[in-house]
Amino acid sequence: xxxxxxxxxxxxxxxxxxxxxxxxxxxxxxxxxxxxxxxxxxxxxxxxxxxxxxxxxxxxxxxxxxxxxxxxxxxxxxxxxxxxxxxxxxxxxxxxxxxxxxxxxxxxxxxxxxxxxxxxxxxxxxxxxxxxxxxxxxxxxxxxxxxxxxxxxxxxxxxxxxxxxxxxxxxxxxxxxxxxxxxxxxxxxxxxxxxxxxxxxxxxxxxxxxxxxxxxxxxxxxxxxxxxxxxxxxxxxxxxxxxxxxxxxxxxxxxxxxxxxxxxxxxxxxxxxxxxxxxxxxxxxxxxxxxxxxxxxxxxxxxxxxxxxxxxxxxxxxxxxxxxxxxx
Amino acid sequence: xxxxxxxxxxxxxxxxxxxxxxxxxxxxxxxxxxxxxxxxxxxxxxxxxxxxxxxxxxxxxxxxxxxxxxxxxxxxxxxxxxxxxxxxxxxxxxxxxxxxxxxxxxxxxxxxxxxxxxxxxxxxxxxxxxxxxxxxxxxxxxxxxxxxxxxxxxxxxxxxxxxxxxxxxxxxxxxxxxxxxxxxxxxxxxxxx
Numbered sequence: 242x243x244x245x246x247x248x249x250x251x252x253x254x255x256x257x258x259x260x261x262x263x264x265x266x267x268x269x270x271x272x273x274x275x276x277x278x279x280x281x282x283x284x285x286x287x288x289x290x291x292x293x294x295x296x297x298x299x300x301x302x303x304x305x306x307x308x309x310x311x312x313x314x315x316x317x318x319x320x321x322x323x324x325x326x327x328x329x330x331x332x333x334x335x336x337x338x339x340x341x342x343x344x345x346x347x348x349x350x351x352x353x354x355x356x357x358x359x360x361x362x363x364x365x366x367x368x369x370x371x372x373x374x375x376x377x378x379x380x381x382x383x384x385x386x387x388x389x390x391x392x393x394x395x396x397x398x399x400x401x402x403x404x405x406x407x408x409x410x411x412x413x414x415x416x417x418x419x420x421x422x423x424x425x426x427x428x429x430x431x432x433x434x435x436x437x438x439x440x441x442x443x444x445x446x447x448x449x450x451x452x453x454x455x456x457x458x459x460x461x462x463x464x465x466x467x468x469x470x471x472x473x474x475x476x477x478x479x480x481x482x483x484x485x486x487x488x489x490x491x492x493x494x495x496x497x498x499x500x501x502x503x504x505x506x507x508x509x510x511x512x513x514x515x516x517x518x519x520x521x522x523x524x525x526x527x528x529x530x531x532x533x534x535x536x537x538x539x540x541x542x543x544x545x546x547x548x549x550x551x552x553x554x555x556x557x558x559x560x561x562x563x564x565x566x567x568x569x
Numbered sequence: 570x571x572x573x574x575x576x577x578x579x580x581x582x583x584x585x586x587x588x589x590x591x592x593x594x595x596x597x598x599x600x601x602x603x604x605x606x607x608x609x610x611x612x613x614x615x616x617x618x619x620x621x622x623x624x625x626x627x628x629x630x631x632x633x634x635x636x637x638x639x640x641x642x643x644x645x646x647x648x649x650x651x652x653x654x655x656x657x658x659x660x661x662x663x664x665x666x667x668x669x670x671x672x673x674x675x676x677x678x679x680x681x682x683x684x685x686x687x688x689x690x691x692x693x694x695x696x697x698x699x700x701x702x703x704x705x706x707x708x709x710x711x712x713x714x715x716x717x718x719x720x721x722x723x724x725x726x727x728x729x730x731x732x733x734x735x736x737x738x739x740x741x742x743x744x745x746x747x748x749x750x751x752x753x754x755x756x757x758x759x760x761x762x
């Protein structure tokens with residue numbers, strides 16, 4: 242009986258793996274051959290709103306371009322800290338080539354809407370299907386066979402969002418790709434194509450799972466922020482062989498040797514179990530995890546000269562977002 | 570089944586091995602979905618690639634069978650070439666699952682697993698066909714496999730050039746070897762299409 246269950250689970254996993262790249266492959270097969278280069282004029286406000294642009298990629302719990310509720314406090318605090326120095330760009334759904342989330346305009350949208358609805362339950366088992374789907378797309382992004390196609394699609398979505406926000410090609414304004422968890426790999430993949438159009442690309446990885454993606458060759462600097470009790474980023478170290486030390490000429494190891502990757506450990510935050518990077522409940526020592534996380538994200542940008550140092554005036558926490566109270 | 574002279578119908582045995590070869594070719598192409606997508610393969614171009622894959626599978630089976638037959642002849646054990654070819658074709662049967670190679674991340678490992686499985690079958694059948702002991706069968710299978718890989722490496726280049734030329738005549742465009750070539754197109758993010 243147990244053997245049958247194990248075999249059934251393995252077959253199911255294999256089926257999911259086999260079907261994972263099909264969306265990317267069918268998307269590319271439907272594209273026209275790249276022909277004429279066009280000028281990428283900004284489509285947003287006439288005046289540039291800032292000199293640093295931060296593009297946020299959600300973690301694997303996301304079902305659409307709107308950040309999941311647990312991530313909103315982080316983004317609100319980050320936006321408050323950045324002020325006018327930087328533009329925070331959201332809205333890219335990182336786990337599909339189709340530029341929209343799982344809950345709209347696709348086959349099976351109804352299923353994903355139900356999973357999203359169940360995500361807020363106390364013991365969300367079925368909504369792990371969302372995480373599983375997104376993890377498979379992270380694998381697609383990291384795979385050398387599909388990554389160039391998948392990452393091109395994501396880069397085009399990011400590029401469109403930047404231009405809609407007012408980014409001007411040729412301005413030299415730096416773009417910081419901020420990836421949480423699986424979103425970090427998507428950021429690295431997109432970096433190759435963004436740098437190709439002259440964008441100075443930096444990257445912040447928050448508990449990110451990264452492969453040795455060629456995009457690392459074009460990132461000016463990557464800051465990897467990790468909680469001391471977060472073990473999930475080590476998954477990338479294990480499952481992606483090109484990250485192993487004896488592949489010295491891999492993109493990851495070369496970037497590390499050149500000093501373009503900095504690892505920064507912060508508080509005792511976990512990846513998914515409380516207290517996480519996104520928790521708002523003060524700990525015994527008074528430290529609020531999400532504030533510690535925001536500081537860790539902003540400090541490297543200040544040191545690099547991408548933004549100015551600014552502190553929130555005391556007592557001026559941003560308005561909490563509507564939604565279930567934070568239990569973490 | 571390996572001995573058509575004993576099994577009776579050579580035609581049915583040949584039919585099975587031919588079927589295996591075609592299924593292996595179809596499965597191999599399915600496993601290379603990235604290459605199919607990057608080249609927008611459909612219709613006639615798919616049939617062309619399927620035909621070339623069937624031919625390459627047949628050539629590899631023929632080469633391996635010929636080398637094994639030669640090794641057996643050198644050892645004083647003469648078997649029919651058809652028997653040898655049938656055995657090698659059967660050893661290639663795990664290739665029917667080659668479509669699993671499409672899986673991201675684990676695909677290349679699964680491919681190596683299928684190759685190892687094929688080798689184990691070849692090892693077993695070599696012992697049966699030639700009537701040799703297990704270590705000798707292993708050495709013969711290993712030597713023949715390595716020699717076949719070396720020959721494929723040497724002959725593969727010219728064969729690929731012929732295939733690419735035919736592809737260009739058929740489709741009017743170059744055959745992309747991998748999607749990595751997209752990363753070398755400057756400014757692709759700004760291109761129409």
